[in-house]
Amino acid sequence: MPKAILTDIEGTTSSISFVKDVLFPYARRALPRYVAAHGREPAVRKWLDAVATENGGLCEDAMIVEVLQGWIDEDRKHTALKALQGMVWADGYRNADFSAHIYPDAAPALRAWHAAGLPLYVYSSGSVPAQRLFFGHSDAGDLTPLFSGWFDTEMGGKREAGSYTRIAEAIGLAPADILFLTDVVEEADAAREAGMDTVLIDRLQDYPQPREGEATHGHVRATGFDQVRV
Numbered sequence: 001m002p003k004a005i006l007t008d009i010e011g012t013t014s015s016i017s018f019v020k021d022v023l024f025p026y027a028r029r030a031l032p033r034y035v036a037a038h039g040r041e042p043a044v045r046k047w048l049d050a051v052a053t054e055n056g057g058l059c060e061d062a063m064i065v066e067v068l069q070g071w072i073d074e075d076r077k078h079t080a081l082k083a084l085q086g087m088v089w090a091d092g093y094r095n096a097d098f099s100a101h102i103y104p105d106a107a108p109a110l111r112a113w114h115a116a117g118l119p120l121y122v123y124s125s126g127s128v129p130a131q132r133l134f135f136g137h138s139d140a141g142d143l144t145p146l147f148s149g150w151f152d153t154e155m156g157g158k159r160e161a162g163s164y165t166r167i168a169e170a171i172g173l174a175p176a177d178i179l180f181l182t183d184v185v186e187e188a189d190a191a192r193e194a195g196m197d198t199v200l201i202d203r204l205q206d207y208p209q210p211r212e213g214e215a216t217h218g219h220v221r222a223t224g225f226d227q228v229r230v
């Protein structure tokens, strides 16, 4: 039995379509105005400068925004992009332009595990502030009190075993005591390499052709949180 659960967001607690068809287009549209309004604030500038440096020293914010929009189109999980997206989405949640999608089986399971005393953690490519906004404005209400901690790519990439080792250390448990839930086989592979237990979440809505047999790399598979046994 796990002593803690670590969960991914996109494709796991929530639909890929909400992220790709609602959140990403919103950020793409809102970025130019957001950068024009806030680009001189140190917390924003830091990430814009990181993008500029990584792209040969871009000197105009409009060019940096274009790079960021290209990364959104490619679904790059870049820490700077994710931090800036989180800042932009804050306006969207505040204005109730959208609320975060949660699968109907996910919220009850998270509540039940929390009520049973299992600490819950998030590990997503979305920045920690974006994760808090997401679960704070979900279709199932404010779920943030259920979580004991939040991790993003500042811990390392989600396909690298070292990230899961660092997360286990930060949680204060052996990796073997943590169950990681994700929709991405390579993420589950990395978590298993670090010693965590894994369940591959294979939702029909997100993966119309469920991964089976060899494609699951031997991970336990569930089509929803109601099938996850803890």
Ligand SMILES: CSCCC(=O)C(=O)COP(=O)(O)O
Pocket (backbone or CB within 6 Å): 008, 009, 010, 011, 019, 023, 077, 082, 085, 123, 124, 125, 126, 127, 130, 131, 134, 158
């Ligand atoms: C929590 S913010 C929206 C999700 C996001 O930006 C993203 O890239 C999701 O990636 P995940 O690691 O949760 O699959």
Ligand SMILES: [Mg+2]
Pocket (backbone or CB within 6 Å): 008, 009, 010, 011, 012, 182, 183, 184
């Ligand atoms: Mg995912």
